[in-house]
Amino acid sequence: METEEALISAFNTYDFIVRSAIDFIAVALLVGFIYYPKHRNKDFIFTFILFNVVNFMICCLLGAVKIKIGFAFGLFAMFSIIRYRTIAISIKDMGYFFVCVAMGMLNSLAFVDDNYTILIICNIVVLFLTFILERLDFLKNENAKEIVYDKVELIKPEYREQLLYDLNERTGLNIHRIEVISIDYLKDTALLKAFYYAKESEYVLPTSDDND
Template identity: 25%
Template sequence: MNSLYLPLADLVSISLLCLAVYYPRHRRRDLLVAFLGVNVGVLAVATALVNSDATLGLGLGLFGVLSIIRLRSLELGQHEVAYYFAALALGLLGGLGSLEVPLTVLLMAVLVAVIAVADSPRLLTRDHQQLVLLDGAYTDEAVLAAVLGESVGGEVRKVAVHKVDLVNDTTLVDVRWRSAEQPPLPEALSRSTSSVAPTAVGA
C-alpha cells in the first residue's frame, strides 16, 4: 500500500506546480504539457528501474542526457528551467522510494513551495531585467548608465554590454534596474474611488 502513496503524492505535487503555480502566471501551454510529461515519464521509468535488474545509475544517466537534449532544443527562461528540474526532481522522488514516505512527501511539498514563492510576482516587484538595444554607440559606462536610467525610468543597478556596433551606431545591453515606488493616491481621489459603487439601471 505504501508503494502507491509516493506516485500519488508526485501526481498531486506536479499538478499543483503546473496548474496552480506555473500556468496561471506564465500561460505557456506547450511547457505545461512538457512539465507534466517529463514528470510522469521520470516517475514511471524510475519505478520500473527500482523493481528491475537494471542499475539505477543507468536510468539516471539516461534522464540526464535527455534533459540536456531537451534544454538545448528550445530556448527557455531561467524560471522555466527551474520548473523543468522541479518536475524531474518530483518524478525521481516519487519513483525511487528510497526514503520514508513522510519525508518524501515533505520534500515534495518544500520543493513546490520554494518554486511558488521564488517565482511569485509579489516578490521583488520593483526589480527588473531587460535586454535593450540603444540607438547610439556608447563606450563610456557612466554615460551609458545615465542614458539607460532615462530610458527605463528607474535606478540602474547593473549594466552588461553585449555589443557595441560603431558602424550602425547601436549598443545592445543587458540592464537591471529598480523602478521608482508608485506615489500614493491623493486622499480625496482615494476616498472618491472607494465610494464609487455600481448602480443598477431600471427598466
C-alpha cells in the same frame, strides 16, 4: 509461502498507489498553482506533466533492478540534454523541467520503509521553495539590449543624464546604464548596449540646472 508472496504483492501495489498519489498531487500543485498562474503557457504544462509521469512510471517499473539508481541518473541525464529547437526556452522554464523530472525520480525511488512522511515533507519543501522563489517580485531583473543611436554627441560622459533621459523617452524602458560598443562616424551613429530593469520604476526627469 503463497501468503507471504501475496502480502509482498499487496504491499507493492499499495506502495505504488501511494507514491503515484504523492507524485501526481505534487506535480499538479507545481504546474497548476505555481507555474501556470505566473507564465500562462499551456504547452509547457503538457511537457512538464508528461515528462514527470513517464519518468515516474519508468523508474517504478524498473525499480527492482539492482542498477536502478544508476539507471535513474542515466535516464535523468538523457532527459536533461533534450533541446527544443523550435522555440527558445528560458532558464526558469528549464528549472521547472528539472524539478518535474527530479520529482518523478524522488517519488518513485526514495526508500521510505513503510513511512511516507519524509517523502511528503521533501515534496512540500520543493513546492514551498519554488513558490517563494517564483514570487520574488521585489528583486529587479536586469536585461540588456543593443540600440543603434543617432545622436552621437550625447555619448560623451558629460551628457550621460541627457543620454539616459532620451533613451528612456524613446524606448519606454527603465535604462539605468549604457555601454558604447562602436561608433560609425560615416553614418553618424553609435551602437549602444543599454541595461534596463524589467520591473518598471519611476524615472526622474533632469532639471534645467542639470542640463546647463
